[in-house]
Structure formats: structure tokens, C-alpha cells
Amino acid sequence: MSMLGADRATASSTDAPITLSEPPPRTLDLRDTTGLWGNLGVSLLLPVAATYVVLADRPLSVTIGAIVVGAVVGSVLLGLGAAAGAREGVPAMVLMRGLLGRRTSYLPTALNLLQCVGWAAFEVFIIAEAASRVLGAPRWPFVVAAGVLATLMALRPLRAVRVLARYAVWAALAAIVYLFVEVLSEPLRPVAEGGAASFWTAADIVIALPVSWFPLAADYTRHVRGGRTAFAGAAVGYGAATVALFTLGVLALAAYGRAGLDVMDALLAVPFGLIAVLVLLVVEVDEAFANVYSTAVSAQNVVPRLDRRVLAVVVGVVATGIALSVDLIAYEPFLFLIGAVFVPLVGVFVVAYWLLPRGAWDVSETAPARPLLLMAWAAGFVAYQLTLPTFFTGPGAGWTAWWAARQAELGIDPASGWSASLVSLGVAAGLTALLSSPGAVRARRAAVR
Incomplete structure (x- = not known):
């Protein structure tokens, strides 16, 4: 055996496979899986974005109820994707071969590459921006440090998962509990302003968070020992953190009357708040790592023999460069648009994989195309935009205006209060069930004859 071959065999036996042709080691148990997804759910973006889920002039219990409902719906969907990855033993984009066919799976793969690189850069940017504000130092050294750390973690992903699950999760939990105690020690005032128009629009924002991880879930749970373990770990870990x-x-908004990034300043002002926030910032590097690693693994769906370590280094350098040079706040709506593309794909996958009768899930290089399911996916995306167009300003404002005009033509009230995620999921799932029904299949076969 050559030195390179020996190196690959050793790496594969102790960590994630180097190429797509190698079987994944099944080494992650329930503690590892729950800890990983709990860590991935811990993000300082959530307290900052909490203002968008607040229902103004309503009891806080109603807003918290919307958060719980959204987290349950989104996390169950995430868990189903995680369980499928454990059952099939393949990365998420390879799993899409069974849904759409090998070559057709390149479409979600391309979108996922854009999404993962963008979010990796965005996470590095946010970590560095927050660290810069907290410590009063220039931002760029933190960008470089976060990018390097995320890339190193992506080189040995299973080792990183174990560290996150067995150590980092407890540090994050301690910091969160401490901040809760400090916030709840303050009187909670009624919130007169909020970003959510209805209970379901508030839940919709929360649903989007766990669903956004669906195209990455199997990259990690292919290493889990069973589907039930993968489902429970992903759904409970990410749902609880969300x-x-x-x-x-x-609660910080109700206690301090401060929203957005000002929430960070309020949390920093509490005793030992600086330490708690710094702990959460360090833990947040795991999200950048996950996006770097998943970019590399997603690319292997197209080029299965490329070394994922080389791909991870390239992705890490690109993401760090973007975080240093691009206005990522302006880029954020494009990331949300890509996320909206994946919401209906979740509906199509869940019905096709879990609810419809089928034989083996074909993830081979000869997996046949299923073009009708592209129709269900596209219809779900259209339903999402007609319910709640992705909001752009500046050069992308024409996108929002075009969909708003379609809403007006169809008599759709933009203030209806519907959940765009649930509408999109329902349309995509319903069409998938209809197009895949025995009657529809027989009709297509008769037409071919």
C-alpha cells in the first residue's frame, strides 16, 4: 500500500471518510449527536433576531408559544433528514440522488454550495464583529482566527464533534443559564413594538432556523449508529437550543427595552456578562466549521474522488476572504432566499422518503432522474414567495416588487399572517403525494405506451 493510501485508510478509520467511495465509521451515539446539534443551535444571532418574533401588545407567553411551536415543527423536519442520513449512510446531497436522480441532484448541490460558503463567511463575520465590539479591538484578527479555527475543525470533523458534545455544550449551557438568571432578575415590561404580524409569522421565522440545516444534516448523522438516535439527537438538541x-x-427585550444588536450590549452590561458572551462566541465557531465541512462534502456529490481535506482548506480560505472583504449584512437576504428554496425541498423529501411506498433508496451513480418532483419543489418555492416574498433593498428590490405585484394580481393579502414555511411545505408535500400516487404512476405509464 502506498503512503498516501495508508494515510487515507488510517484517517478513514478514525474520522470521516476522505472521499465519497469510503464507508463512514458509525461512531456517534446519542450523547454525541444531541451535543452536536445543541451546539449548532446555540447562536448569538437568535437573541439579536428575537425582535422579529415578538408579538406587540400581546402577553409574552404568546410569543414564547410561537417560538416553541416553530422550534418543534422545524426540529422534527430536521430530525427526519438526520434519521434518513443515518439509515442510508451517505451525505445530504448524495441522499438527494434518491429523490431527484444523480445528475438532477447537482441542482440542490449547487445551491447548497452557495448557501454553505455564504453562511460560513457570515458566521465568521458575526463572530468577529461581536468579539470586536466586546473587546474593543479591530475586527480583522478575529476574522482570521475564527476562519482558521473553523477550517482546522473541518479537517477532523468527528473529533470536533466529540469535543463539542462532551465539553463545549456544557460551557454553552452554563453561560445560557447564567444569562437567563440575570435577565429574569429584572422586571419584565410589556413589549409595545414587535416584528411579527401574527402568531404564525412569528413561528415561521423560528421554523426557518432548523430547516436551514436540513441540507447539511446527513453529512454528520451518516456517522450515527441508528436512525432513531439521529432523529432524537438532532430534533431535541437543536430544538431545545432554538x-x-x-x-x-x-426576555431581554422585555427586561431592558433594547432590540437587535443592542440586546448584546444589554447582556454585556450584566455582572460577568462579558465572560458569558465570550463563551457563546467561542462556541459559535462550530457553525462556521459545520458550513465549511458541509461545503466540502457537498462538492463530493459531483467530484466523489476529491480529498475533502483539500476542499475544506479551499473553502475555509474563501469564506475567510469573503468575511474580510464583503458587506455580508447586505448579502444576508440572498442567503435567506436560498434558504427559502430548500424549505419546499424538505416537504418533497419527507413525503417521498418517509410516507410513500418505495424500494431501496437509490443513491448510486446511476440513480434515475425524477423530473416530476422538480415540479413539486418549484411549486412549493412559488407558494413561499407568494405568501412572503424574500425582502430585498437596493439592487435586489425588483425581486420583492415583482412578487408583491403577483400577490396583488391573485388577491393575496400580504398581511394575512400565514406561515410561508408551512404553506410552502404543504404545497410541495401535497404535490409530491399526488404525483407519486399509484393512479398517477399508472396514468404516466399508460401514456408512455
């Missing part, structure tokens, strides 16, 4: 961080932001 509820905790959004609720912390809502």
Missing part, C-alpha cells in the same frame, strides 16, 4: 436562545432574546 427555544432557549430565542426566548432569552425576547
